[in-house]
Amino acid sequence: MKKALVLMLVCILMTVAFTGCAQETGTSEGQETSDYSKWPQKTIQIIAPYNPGGDTDFNARAYAQFLTEELGQPVVVSNVNGSGGVVGSRTVKEANPDGYTVLFMHPALLINELAGTADYGIEDFEYVATSGVVPGETITVHKNSGFKNLEDLIKYSQEHPGKINVSADMATMTHIMALQLQEAGANINIVSAGGASDRVAALLGGHIDVIINSYGTIADYLETGDFVALGQTNLERSKGFPDIAPAKEQGYDVYFEKYYFFAMPKGTPQEIINRFSEAVKNVSENPEYADMIFKSYRQTPLYKPAKEGLEDILRIKEDIQIFKEHFM
The missing domain is CATH 3.40.190.10 (Periplasmic binding protein-like II)
Incomplete structure (x- = not known):
C-alpha cells in the first residue's frame, strides 16, 4: 500500500515537472516571436556604398529621414565606398541578419558580379523592396x-x-x-x-x-x-525634365533602368523584412518625401514589393550579360 502511494506521488511530481518544462519552452518560443514583433529596438544603419553627394547618397538619406518617423528608431546612413560599391555591399552581406544593417543600392551590384569584382550577387541577399528609379x-x-x-x-x-x-x-x-x-x-x-x-x-x-x-x-x-x-537614358521622357530627349528617341540604343532597392543580409527574419518594406511603402506615399525628391532630382516616387522588384532586377541581370566580355 505504502509502495503504491509512493509511486503515485512520484508520477504526480514527474507530471508537474514535465508540464512546467513544456510551459517554459512555450514561453521561450513565444518570446522569440515577440522579439521580432518588437523590432526595431535600436538604430538601423543604411549602407550607401558610394561617397556623399551623389544620387544614391541623396536617396538613401531622403528615405532615412522619413523611415526614422515610420519605424520609431533612428535610421542613419553610412557611406562605405570602394571598388564601385563592392566594399559597401559586402559589408551588408557579412553583417548579422538582425535587420539593423541594410543595403541601399541599385543594379551596379549586378555589374560588380558580372565584372568579377564581387563573388556574389543579388541572390545572396534578402531583397526587401524597390524604392525608387532614376528618371534617366x-x-x-x-x-x-x-x-x-x-x-x-x-x-x-x-x-x-x-x-x-x-x-x-x-x-x-x-x-x-x-x-x-x-x-x-x-x-x-x-x-x-x-x-x-x-x-x-x-x-x-x-x-x-x-x-x-x-x-x-x-x-x-x-x-x-x-x-x-x-x-x-530612360526609354521615355521624364516628367521632371521633359525637354531632354531619351537617347532611344534620338535613334540610339543607350538606355538603362536604374532602380534603387533595399536589401538585407541572407537569413534576416521575414517579419523584419515585411516591417521594413511596409515602412518603405509608407514613405513612398508621403507627399513631403515626393516633394523632396522631385525638387532635388526630378524623381517621382516608386515602390515595388520584393517579388515584383526582384523580377525587374533579374531581368536587367540577364540583359547585361552581353557586356561580360568587356569586363574579363
Whole structure:
C-alpha cells in the first residue's frame, strides 16, 4: 500500500515537472516571436556604398529621414565606398541578419558580379523592396563643346577618333552606358573619373569631355548654362525634365533602368523584412518625401514589393550579360 502511494506521488511530481518544462519552452518560443514583433529596438544603419553627394547618397538619406518617423528608431546612413560599391555591399552581406544593417543600392551590384569584382550577387541577399528609379541618367557635356545632341557628339567622335573622353566609374552602370555609346557608333575613350560628384568636377575643369550623371547632380549647371544635356537614358521622357530627349528617341540604343532597392543580409527574419518594406511603402506615399525628391532630382516616387522588384532586377541581370566580355 505504502509502495503504491509512493509511486503515485512520484508520477504526480514527474507530471508537474514535465508540464512546467513544456510551459517554459512555450514561453521561450513565444518570446522569440515577440522579439521580432518588437523590432526595431535600436538604430538601423543604411549602407550607401558610394561617397556623399551623389544620387544614391541623396536617396538613401531622403528615405532615412522619413523611415526614422515610420519605424520609431533612428535610421542613419553610412557611406562605405570602394571598388564601385563592392566594399559597401559586402559589408551588408557579412553583417548579422538582425535587420539593423541594410543595403541601399541599385543594379551596379549586378555589374560588380558580372565584372568579377564581387563573388556574389543579388541572390545572396534578402531583397526587401524597390524604392525608387532614376528618371534617366543624363549624357552631359560642357557648353564649350558646341554639341547640342547625341548626333553631334557621335559625328564629331567619328571625325576625330579617340579625341573624346567619356567618364565612367569602371564596372558600374555608367560603364555599361558608355559601352552602349560605343556600340551606337561613338569613337570614344572610356576613362574613370570617380563617382558622380567627381565626374561633375572633372567636366567643369575640362578634364573630361562627357559624363553620364543623374539629373540632380548636374541640374544647377544646366540652369546656369555651363553644361548641356545631350540626352537621357530612360526609354521615355521624364516628367521632371521633359525637354531632354531619351537617347532611344534620338535613334540610339543607350538606355538603362536604374532602380534603387533595399536589401538585407541572407537569413534576416521575414517579419523584419515585411516591417521594413511596409515602412518603405509608407514613405513612398508621403507627399513631403515626393516633394523632396522631385525638387532635388526630378524623381517621382516608386515602390515595388520584393517579388515584383526582384523580377525587374533579374531581368536587367540577364540583359547585361552581353557586356561580360568587356569586363574579363
